Structures are given as C-alpha cells and as structure tokens.
Amino acid sequence: MSSEPTANGMTRRNFFVPDVMYAKLQKRATATGILVSEQLRQALDDYVKKHERTDEPG
Numbered sequence: 416m417s418s419e420p421t422a423n424g425m426t427r428r429n430f431f432v433p434d435v436m437y438a439k440l441q442k443r444a445t446a447t448g449i450l451v452s453e454q455l456r457q458a459l460d461d462y463v464k465k466h467e468r469t470d471e472p473g
Contacts, residue, residue: 421427440451
C-alpha cells in the first residue's frame with residue numbers, strides 16, 4: 416500500500432467502507448461536528464489500544 420506523508424505527521428490511506436457504515440458516520444458527523452475522518456481515527460486508535468493489551472504475552 417502506498418503512502419503519502421503529510422506535514423501533520425499523518426499518512427493518507429485509501430480503503431473501502433460499507434455504504435451503510437459510511438452513512439451512519441456521516442449522520443454522526445452532522446450531529447456531533449466530528450468529521451468522519453476523525454471518527455475513524457478515534458475508532459482505529461481504540462482498536463489498536465485494545466489489542467495491544469490483549470496481544471501481549473503472559
């Protein structure tokens with residue numbers, strides 16, 4: 416997967432999201448003012464943190 420580094424320390428990624436999921440994210444963005452991209456970053460961060468704890472040996 417190619418990446419394009421940006422000035423703010425992020426990398427652009429392209430991936431597919433089911434239409435129904437994207438519609439829910441857009442609806443939440445309108446209601447909360449939180450961009451879809453930020454919602455996805457938050458969800459990915461939560462997922463990684465959860466699995467860092469559970470993936471550790473011992």
